[in-house]
Amino acid sequence: MNEIKQYWQNYIDGEWVDGGAGRIDVIDPATGKTLAQHALADARDVDDAVQAARHLHQSRDWSGLRPVDRGRKVRAMGQYLLHKIDEIAPVLTLEQGKPLWESRVEITGAARYFEYYGNQAETIEGRSIPLGDKYFDFTTYEPYGVSAQIIPWNYPLEMTARSLSAALATGNACVIKSPELTPLSLAWFALAAEAAGLPDGAVNILCGYGRQAGAALAGHTKVNQVVFTGSVPTGIAVAKAAALNVVPCVLELGGKSAAIVHEDANLDSFVDDVRWGIYFNAGQTCSAMSRVIVHDSIHDELVDRIADMAETLSVGPGIDRPKIGANMGAMVSLQQRDRAEIMVTEAIGSGANLATGGRRPKRHVGAFLEPTVLTDVTPDMAIAREEIFGPVLSVLRFQEDEDAIEIANSTQYGLVGGVFTRDLDRATRAAQQMRAGQVFVNEWFAGGVETPFGGFGKSGYGREKGREALWNYVQTKNVAIRLG
Numbered sequence: 404m405n406e407i408k409q410y411w412q413n414y415i416d417g418e419w420v421d422g423g424a425g426r427i428d429v430i431d432p433a434t435g436k437t438l439a440q441h442a443l444a445d446a447r448d449v450d451d452a453v454q455a456a457r458h459l460h461q462s463r464d465w466s467g468l469r470p471v472d473r474g475r476k477v478r479a480m481g482q483y484l485l486h487k488i489d490e491i492a493p494v495l496t497l498e499q500g501k502p503l504w505e506s507r508v509e510i511t512g513a514a515r516y517f518e519y520y521g522n523q524a525e526t527i528e529g530r531s532i533p534l535g536d537k538y539f540d541f542t543t544y545e546p547y548g549v550s551a552q553i554i555p556w557n558y559p560l561e562m563t564a565r566s567l568s569a570a571l572a573t574g575n576a577c578v579i580k581s582p583e584l585t586p587l588s589l590a591w592f593a594l595a596a597e598a599a600g601l602p603d604g605a606v607n608i609l610c611g612y613g614r615q616a617g618a619a620l621a622g623h624t625k626v627n628q629v630v631f632t633g634s635v636p637t638g639i640a641v642a643k644a645a646a647l648n649v650v651p652c653v654l655e656l657g658g659k660s661a662a663i664v665h666e667d668a669n670l671d672s673f674v675d676d677v678r679w680g681i682y683f684n685a686g687q688t689c690s691a692m693s694r695v696i697v698h699d700s701i702h703d704e705l706v707d708r709i710a711d712m713a714e715t716l717s718v719g720p721g722i723d724r725p726k727i728g729a730n731m732g733a734m735v736s737l738q739q740r741d742r743a744e745i746m747v748t749e750a751i752g753s754g755a756n757l758a759t760g761g762r763r764p765k766r767h768v769g770a771f772l773e774p775t776v777l778t779d780v781t782p783d784m785a786i787a788r789e790e791i792f793g794p795v796l797s798v799l800r801f802q803e804d805e806d807a808i809e810i811a812n813s814t815q816y817g818l819v820g821g822v823f824t825r826d827l828d829r830a831t832r833a834a835q836q837m838r839a840g841q842v843f844v845n846e847w848f849a850g851g852v853e854t855p856f857g858g859f860g861k862s863g864y865g866r867e868k869g870r871e872a873l874w875n876y877v878q879t880k881n882v883a884i885r886l887g
């Protein structure tokens with residue numbers, strides 16, 4: 404039995420503290436039982452955290468470090484997470500629902516961000532622009548100061564690590580608003596900061612309701628930069644709040660990403676991509692492969708193969724699924740499961756057909772939904788346009804290449820896309836024409852922490868990952884010196 408601590412606090416200025424808004428119950432979605440309570444921050448707690456971060460920034464005890472030393476500390480945070488993986492993984496699984504092995508994948512992924520951005524810390528260099536003998540001019544990059552980061556529940560560790568590591572590496576002090584459904588595992592970032600010797604105020608972590616603590620943070624006048632990862636409506640609210648303070652904002656929002664599958668695609672490897680693309684984390688992935696657009700000539704064969712694969716996945720409590728394999732855990736909450744289930748029912752009402760899944764597995768009371776495949780989906784249906792954020796794949800058909808691209812580009816989103824073919828020209832044309840921030844050719848999720856990631860359209864703006872993300876966290880200063 405996994406015993407976990409019953410009460411978890413917020414972390415402000417190097418201290419563990421209660422929340423002004425009381426406590427929230429954290430629920431295990433696999434059983435519906437309360438796991439623990441977490442302190443809930445109010446606007447005053449948010450203010451304390453922002454002031455702590457600002458104070459540290461003004462002291463220059465973090466931003467003024469030699470970058471190699473700052474980078475080593477950032478890297479050490481990642482090593483700490485790996486060192487504690489056996490402690491963190493069950494907590495992440497119990498609060499979020501994913502299989503234990505997926506939690507380990509997520510923690511390893513989170514640690515990788517600290518390695519990558521720790522290594523990048525000393526690569527931010529300015530340059531000198533010649534202005535003739537009478538001047539000496541140089542351009543430098545300074546951290547913004549206080550970076551506010553609002554985190555979703557689907558990959559709480561990886562999504563935090565993504566912005567936190569880059570913001571710290573560039574010398575910012577951070578205030579993190581953890582997701583109210585899955586706040587527990589973020590405690591290890593505070594412990595990692597302590598273990599790595601970061602100064603107090605560099606990492607502040609608060610759990611609170613979005614409309615309360617989240618809104619207070621996004622609109623705080625002393626925040627200098629905002630990173631938001633979550634849904635489109637909340638992203639718009641956060642961007643408005645940031646705009647009122649004239650601070651930059653990175654928005655990493657949702658998606659309805661499509662894989663185009665041509666008749667010459669390698670179907671064995673594609674079916675494996677579907678398994679990861681839509682059933683990893685029970686489909687609660689912003690860059691999930693939620694649509695497959697398949698050539699008419701291979702439609703039936705592909706649907707049969709995908710349905711067979713989906714039926715092999717054993718669905719049940721993540722904590723009982725320690726080993727990588729054909730299995731899937733709970734969704735994050737009953738509310739998310741019910742929403743996905745209703746969207747499937749409505750799609751069937753609009754003419755889609757269920758190839759497999761669509762039901763709650765009978766053996767479990769928690770937030771489970773069978774791996775689901777819908778066929779005869781047409782681009783105008785809600786199921787083809789709206790993000791489900793669950794283990795539900797919509798299959799659409801095409802005949803001409805242009806039609807496939809048009810369907811792929813027909814939603815408001817533009818996060819990622821994929822094309823599966825052995826024909827290089829076709830793949831390249833699709834990559835050029837897909838309206839998406841990242842295009843995968845012949846492997847969904849190809850790329851890594853090194854490659855820039857972010858959306859076109861309503862999937863957001865700004866880029867995370869890769870060197871490109873570093874520029875979110877620094878502002879340019881030019882110094883022009885008139886020589887005597």
Ligand code: NAD
Nearest residue numbers: 554555556582613614617618633634637655656657658689
């Ligand atoms: P959400 O928008 O409901 O919440 C995200 C965060 O915003 C939470 O911490 C929440 O408390 C906070 N929040 C809510 N209202 C707020 C407000 N008014 N002001 C400030 N903060 C507020 O999203 P969610 O349901 O937690 O996450 C799912 C969504 O996130 C999906 O749409 C998914 O695609 C998206 N997502 C995107 C990426 C990406 O990198 N593009 C990654 C993960 C998730």
